[in-house]
Amino acid sequence: MHPNTLIFLFVVFISFILNAFHAWSGESPPLVLSIGSDNGGTDIYGRKWGPDSKYLDAKNSIATKASFQDPSLISDIPYMTTRIFTSEASYKFPVKSDKRYWLRLHFYPSAYNNFNPEDSYFSVVANGLMLLTNFSASITCQALSQAYLIREYSLAPLNSETLAVTLKPSDKHAGAFAFVNGIEVIPMPDLFDSATMVGSSDQLDVKSLNTQTMYRLNVGGQYIPPSNDSSLTRTWYDDLPYVTGASLGITNHVSKNVKIDYQDLPEYVAPADVYGSSRSMGVTKSITQGFNLTWEFQIDSNFTYLVRLHFCDFYYTKPNQLVFSIFINNQTAEPTADVIGWTGGKGVPTFKDYVTYVKDGSGDQKLLLALHPSDATKPEFLDALLNGVEIFKLGDTTGYLAGSNPQPSPMLIKAEEAAKSFEKPKDNKAKVIGGAAGGAAAFGIVAAICAAVYQRKKRIPGTESQTSSWLPIYGNSHTTGSKSTISGKSTASSHLSAAAQGLCRHFSLAEIKQATRSFDESNVIGVGGFGKVYKGVIDGGTKVAIKRSNPSSEQGVNEFQTEIEMLSKLRHKHLVSLIGFCEEGNEMCLVYDYMARGTLREHILKCKQPLSWKQRLEICIGAARGLHYLHTGARYTIIHRDVKTTNILVDENWVAKVSDFGLSKTGPNMNNGHVSTVVKGSFGYLDPEYFRRQQLTEKSDIYSFGVVLFEVLCARPALNPSLSKEQVSLADWALHCKRKGTLDDMIDPHIKGEIKPECLKKFADTAEKCLADAGFERPSMGDVLWKLEFALQLQENKDGSTHPSERDTADDMPRNPDMAMHYSNLGIESEHEVSDASTDTSAIFSQIVNPKGR
Ligand SMILES: *[C@@H]1O[C@H](CO)[C@@H](O)[C@H](O)[C@H]1NC(C)=O
Ligand SMILES: *[C@@H]1O[C@H](CO)[C@@H](O)[C@H](O)[C@H]1NC(C)=O
Ligand SMILES: *[C@@H]1O[C@H](CO)[C@@H](O)[C@H](O)[C@H]1NC(C)=O
Ligand SMILES: *[C@@H]1O[C@H](CO)[C@@H](O)[C@H](O)[C@H]1NC(C)=O
Ligand SMILES: *[C@@H]1O[C@H](CO)[C@@H](O)[C@H](O)[C@H]1NC(C)=O
Secondary structure, three states: OOHHHHHHHHHHHHHHHHHHHHHHOOOOOOEEEEOOOOOOEEOOOOOEEEEOHHHEOOOOEEEEEEOOOOOOOOOHHHHOEEEEEOOOEEEEEEOOOOOEEEEEEEEOOOOEOOEOHHHOOEEEEEOOEEEEEEEOHHHHHHHHOOOOEEEEEEEOOOOOOEEEEEEEEOOOOOOOOEEEOEEEEEEEOOOOOEEEEOOOOOEEEOOOOOEEEEEEEEOOOOOEOHHHOOOOOOOEEEOHHHEEOOOOOEEEEOOOOOOOOOOOOOHHHOOHHHHOEEEEOOOOHHHHOOOOEEEEEEOOOOEEEEEEEEEEOOOOOOOOOEOEEEEEOOEEEEEEEOHHHHHOOOOOEEEEEEEEEEOOOOOOOEEEEEEEEOOOOOOOEOOOEEOEEEEEEEOOOOOOOOOOOOOOOHHHHHHHHHHHOOOOOOOOOHHHHHHHHHOOOOEOOOOOOOOOOOOOOOOOOOOOOHHHHOOOOOOOOOOOOOOOOOOOOOOOOOOOOOOOOOOOEEEOHHHHHHHHOOOOHHHEEEEEOOEEEEEEEEOOOEEEEEEEEOOOOOOOHHHHHHHHHHHOOOOOOOEOOEEEEEEEOOEEEEEEEOOOOOEHHHHHHHOOOOOOHHHHHHHHHHHHHHHHHHHHHOOOOEEOOOOOHHHEEEOOOOOEEEOOHHHOEEOOOOOOOOOOOOOOOOOOOOOHHHHHHOOOOHHHHHHHHHHHHHHHHHOOOOEOOOOOHHHOEHHHHHHHHHHHOOHHHHOOOOOOOOOOHHHHHHHHHHHHHHOOOOHHHOOOHHHHHHHHHHHHHHHHOOOOOOOOOOOOOOOOOOOOOOOOOOHHHHOOOOHHHOOOOOHHHHOOOHHHHOOOOO
């Protein structure tokens, strides 16, 4: 026999064996389909998507392409192609009758040929199971402020060799059509078993139920794309946007010498990256006892939810070292959770399932997960720990899973209309940032919308235009419980969804003139590179600050629009928010929240009534939260570039807000590789490393913030040319004094007596670390925030005794330098790729023209 023939026969034999094995093992290959595409393709994570036509059992479809690629689309495959169905159509997929499957549906509601996504209403039924009904991908995406969305279902064994997914346009809407961009049918093991009902001792058998995934978070860790999960190709998101309440806790990361040891747990339950990172409360009893580590999730009411918690303690080794209670919607799910007690060892993962029914309450569609240390069993340490969360909606006995479309607030609709006026195709920057952008959550309800409709109690008839019925409200505002409002996060949370986009109101010039009494000079409250800043009143009483462009300003229309687009996406309790803009003729104005108490600098340096030490600390903490959000909470890393006491403003309730991030720069993706020759920022606050290397990283903000901390402590300006040479720069002089032990002499005499020594030490150490010469030696903003919160605790500690941290006397954090890295250090972005942007884009940032600022 010819050797080639032999080889051929051998290959045939092997493939026969493999096929037989496949059939025997009961596996069917996963189907990952890019709908409407001829040949499929590969997404940015390297996953292959195949064409769909061979599974389609219909002749009535129109395969087409989207005409506009939203910059936030992480991958053009599968989203840029689709199939439009104007009448009922089915996909038929071969499946094993006794297996569970993931069914994932991807939707990108965009304009396809002459089809307007707003006309699309349809139902999706899988073998008789209603998954979606009267579904509008367009309304849902709009309400969630996302460009695309993914619905993930886990279908219980179908007792059939075929899975039929039927899309049916609604007959209630004239011209309705159905579409879908991607379908995945992935065989999965039995992930579900029985689970404890919260608030009763009963178990619910989940094995045979259909589920819809609501959330899947890698707690204390980062985004994990489908390609980095097991064969189950799940997506795991960062939990930070959902952490709410008094403190973020701290994040921990497993050190290299501890291996995640799955033992009996199948590895597909969750990847090692999930178990290798966690969020805990901190180490100091006086702090951890004082709050609940809390996450908040928006959900549909009137459904039962399975909450799966993943745990792995990679620090402790013995039972009863760390014991905590778990609460779900204020009910005790687990009074004494002891991870090592459950798993028997360090680095061994486990998970726990809890089931809770969320009543159709007073519009309160929230699920709260809270952890609190328990001392019921007198454990060694008071802390709590969580590594991962998954929340699944359970189908009822009829299997029904579909909720109704969310209702976008009128404000959102207006915002979209305003945004459309500048919509233009642009090059796809989102691709470059890949993983970071992918952190934006995209499951159905995942995103929180950060602004709520502000219903004015009384309208003043005839005084305002149609647009004046709303204003954004942030963070801790009370929102109406009305179901019709997408109120998003309505608690004190200051951490908004990465996907939450801002909203922006369009003002007419007449409104602006009315607000400022025709730009009356007596209303001027500041002058910047962009032009003058006016105080104004809109909507019959709301105070705003209005930045008016200098007609001779170098800032052009495009830059103005770019700035609006960027700023309007940022909403946070500790950021001064852009309310809206006006663009008419030559006039360009930006309308911001009015900060009644002006700048931090005025309060530190000029005020007749000096702030107390506690007030100062609280303002620093607020500003740190705002900066932390810029660095990690938004879709892109945003580097402020001009952190200083004049850019930290205070509102009437003494809430600190960071302003002027118009000068900011988004992180690594902007104009890679180009090094600007112009260093931006304010002298006295400028990071020497940035100055030397002209490489911009968020650590430059940390340096500037360190200067702010010393300024607050010493009540002297960052630069004081009237002093002797070595004292001119506050940063240099404070470091010098700190090292010599003479810092006490520099402290503002107004507060010197108030500061507790241990608080001072913590505060000054933190400021010193911020001023480290090399960026990598400086803490992250999250660490700074935590240290300041800790300093505040030390200050408030009533009995005056020190509380050395319970486990680590050297420092409160990190508890182990290997494991306690903040997640931002874990490589979402590589700092070294960051470079200053080219001059063409830098021109947009308003204050640059005049480095002196206001
Ligand atoms: C995914 O895994 C690859 C290879 O292990 C790794 O290089 C990459 O950083 C991971 N991506 C994320 C976002 O974790
Ligand atoms: C909640 O569920 C019950 C029973 O399934 C149903 O009668 C009721 O209309 C539902 N309420 C809402 C708001 O969907
Ligand atoms: C849980 O308790 C908090 C504070 O007491 C309350 O605001 C919230 O409405 C409660 N949530 C539920 C679901 O009962
Ligand atoms: C933590 O949450 C539980 C359940 O909602 C509540 O009973 C308890 O008071 C909370 N503790 C703190 C310190 O907020
Ligand atoms: C379908 O959804 C839209 C938008 O949420 C709603 O206005 C309409 O009443 C719904 N139609 C039906 C038949 O439920």
